[in-house]
Amino acid sequence: GIGIVAHAEDAMIEDDDLATLGERAVDDHKWTHALQVLAGSTLMPGAAQLVVRGAIAGGASMIRLAGRADLTALATVVPEVVHTRASEVDPRCRAVVAGPGLGTDAVQWLSERLAGLRTPVVLDADGLASEVLGVRDPAASWILTPHEGEFARLAGRAIGDDRVGAV
Numbered sequence: 001g002i003g004i005v006a007h008a009e010d011a012m013i014e015d016d017d018l019a020t021l022g023e024r025a026v027d028d029h030k031w032t033h034a035l036q037v038l039a040g041s042t043l044m045p046g047a048a049q050l051v052v053r054g055a056i057a058g059g060a061s062m063i064r065l066a067g068r069a070d071l072t073a074l075a076t077v078v079p080e081v082v083h084t085r086a087s088e089v090d091p092r093c094r095a096v097v098a099g100p101g102l103g104t105d106a107v108q109w110l111s112e113r114l115a116g117l118r119t120p121v122v123l124d125a126d127g128l129a130s131e132v133l134g135v136r137d138p139a140a141s142w143i144l145t146p147h148e149g150e151f152a153r154l155a156g157r158a159i160g161d162d163r164v165g166a167v
Contacts (some may be wrong), residue, residue, distance in 0.1 A: 004136065023059075030062040036093040038113055038127075039100040040067030047101020047125070052077050063092050068102055068109060089113060095120045099127020107131045128154055 007074055025032075040048025043071050048067050055063055063081045065071060072083045096119050098110055107129050114121060115135040123132065124145045133154075136142055143158055144154075151159045151166070159166045 006035030010094060020041075028061070031092045031095070033060050034062040034064070034090070034093045035060040036065055036089045036096040036119070037065045038067070038110060039065070039098065039102060040069065040071050041101055041103045041106070042069040043103065045069065046145055049077060051100050052081055053095050056080060058092075061140065062093075064093060066113070068106055085129040089117055089119060095122065097122045097124070099123055099125040099132075102126040104129075111135045125150070130154065 018148050037048065037051050037055065039051045040046075045067070047064060048071050051067060053080055061080060064084050064086075065077065065081050066084050066086060070083075071077075084090075096114070096117070098114060098121055102110060102125070104126055106126050108131075110127050111132050111134075113130065116137050118137050118140045120141045121136075122142075122143045122145060128144060128150045133142075146154060148159050155166070
């Protein structure tokens with residue numbers, strides 16, 4: 001659990017659950033709510049921009065952005081974002097968002113960065129591949145956010161009418 005809901009039978013987050021998300025304390029610093037973002041490519045720099053904007057809105061402080069291109073020239077971002085070409089996730093980051101806009105050929109690139117990582121990961125879009133899931137440390141918390149097509153690709157079947165049951 002990450003403290004969003006006291007009891008969850010279906011792991012659904014509702015509007016009321018978000019009221020205290022991203023709360024600040026007087027002794028917080030830039031690494032208290034730091035986020036590593038592995039997103040974006042030459043063809044899809046906007047994906048990195050969207051992740052960064054969502055992270056800022058959600059309360060992230062320091063954001064380290066690594067993509068499969070020089071995103072400094074492709075995506076305009078806010079001052080909280082530090083562009084990096086590092087081949088590993090900064091251990092000071094509290095969570096990782098990985099996958100959006102990387103391209104379907106990013107499996108190896110992303111797997112190298114997530115292998116054995118114990119930091120919580122939100123895996124989305126192009127990161128939703130069985131090869132990437134195969135590098136997950138069993139002790140790590142990963143949240144997968146597939147749309148219908150991504151779910152079908154991962155599960156080998158359509159999601160059907162009972163979405164919560166299928167997940």
